[in-house]
Amino acid sequence: MRMVEIPKEFHEALPILQKIESAGYEAYFVGGSVRDTILKRPIHDVDIATSAYPSEVKALFKRTVDTGIEHGTVMILDHGTGYEVTTFRTESGYQDYRRPDKVTFVRSLKEDLKRRDFTINALALAENGQVTDLFGGLEDMKKRIIRAVGDPNERFNEDALRMMRAVRFASQLDFKIEDETLAGISKHSELLEKIAVERSHTEFVKMMLGVDAENGLNIMLETNLYQHVPVLGQYLPQLQQIVASKFELTNEVQVWSLLAFRFGFSSKQISTFLKKWKTANKIINDVILTVELLFAIQRNDVTNLTLYHVGCSNVDNAIAVMADHSKTANLPERYNQLPIKNKKQLQITGGVLIKKGVLKPSPQLGKVLDYLEQNVVAGKIANHQDELVKAAVNFLNED
Numbered sequence: 001m002r003m004v005e006i007p008k009e010f011h012e013a014l015p016i017l018q019k020i021e022s023a024g025y026e027a028y029f030v031g032g033s034v035r036d037t038i039l040k041r042p043i044h045d046v047d048i049a050t051s052a053y054p055s056e057v058k059a060l061f062k063r064t065v066d067t068g069i070e071h072g073t074v075m076i077l078d079h080g081t082g083y084e085v086t087t088f089r090t091e092s093g094y095q096d097y098r099r100p101d102k103v104t105f106v107r108s109l110k111e112d113l114k115r116r117d118f119t120i121n122a123l124a125l126a127e128n129g130q131v132t133d134l135f136g137g138l139e140d141m142k143k144r145i146i147r148a149v150g151d152p153n154e155r156f157n158e159d160a161l162r163m164m165r166a167v168r169f170a171s172q173l174d175f176k177i178e179d180e181t182l183a184g185i186s187k188h189s190e191l192l193e194k195i196a197v198e199r200s201h202t203e204f205v206k207m208m209l210g211v212d213a214e215n216g217l218n219i220m221l222e223t224n225l226y227q228h229v230p231v232l233g234q235y236l237p238q239l240q241q242i243v244a245s246k247f248e249l250t251n252e253v254q255v256w257s258l259l260a261f262r263f264g265f266s267s268k269q270i271s272t273f274l275k276k277w278k279t280a281n282k283i284i285n286d287v288i289l290t291v292e293l294l295f296a297i298q299r300n301d302v303t304n305l306t307l308y309h310v311g312c313s314n315v316d317n318a319i320a321v322m323a324d325h326s327k328t329a330n331l332p333e334r335y336n337q338l339p340i341k342n343k344k345q346l347q348i349t350g351g352v353l354i355k356k357g358v359l360k361p362s363p364q365l366g367k368v369l370d371y372l373e374q375n376v377v378a379g380k381i382a383n384h385q386d387e388l389v390k391a392a393v394n395f396l397n398e399d
Ligand SMILES: Nc1ccn([C@@H]2O[C@H](COP(=O)(O)OP(=O)(O)OP(=O)(O)O)[C@@H](O)[C@H]2O)c(=O)n1
Pocket: 030, 031, 032, 033, 044, 045, 047, 115, 116, 117, 118, 121, 122, 159, 161, 162, 165
């Protein structure tokens, strides 16, 4: 296949390919950017592979950085924002199921493409638009199939994360996993435990955000992969229910909130669950708030105070996760109509209360402000300074 027009994302990098080629070596665009171009999907990172050895690449350009020199990767800064150029290589050893013991630089494109994970990821695009397809990647794209390059057992033994990548691509691209590749995943699913949780985490979240996430999750159940990631193994019936329901998620908070809500987790359980997945603290906090609101929605017990405390973005997250939209239809409007959205909008401060002689600086000040904030949110006190001062005086007299 010959691409008539090379997409604009590649243009800035074309001088790099031309320079390497004019020095007598081969150079190609490879990996995800080629796959996504042919599938007419947005491209993120543009990777380049070459027959030139790293020292030869470095000799050709003025500004280079050794970003991964031991496995053959050099970043070239001469053109545009920086492009990673990696020498064709073969890999061997893989005693730990995640990275090779030995990388050997080679001059042959075929050898390089042979060690890649799936046929759709083993395509090379030349500067003139010619696509090299040695393993039927183009045909598999047409048939919408994820197929391992060569023997799936070998590919998954080399890097067990590839099993999660297969599931992620199936969900993201709405592709089917070819039978032998699928059998390879079932056979080797336990190898996933050898992989750093952070890497499985990335693939799992991407999978759950894909267009066919129900299918992706279902494949994790059918192949037993779910038993070899943190916590999910104990929740098969709940996961089956999630698979059977339709869901459409747009960020990581929603992914974890859906699971935690369906698993019936308390805040403490959510924290333990997500720490096992090495999730960022900010995400954990947002999930706790989102799930708190989800349970309130389920109980038909959403107060203004809950909406206020959960915050705008997590109200949106809860709405996205809740399957029953009749229960959430009025929430955006209710949120918008809250008298205040955050503490800063309160028309009073501790300083003003002190200045007006309502009370002296003391630990009680915080209590008074909390009282005012909660009652403004609940609509019981108007958010005007005079009213707030009056309410503070009354509160102190009652106390
Ligand atoms: N475990 C892996 C990871 C990557 N690759 C190869 O390296 C390329 C680039 O890897 P990466 O950027 O991690 O994935 P992409 O396929 O580019 O997917 P994404 O769009 O998420 O970047 C892949 O296309 C594939 O050829 C591989 O063979 N095995």
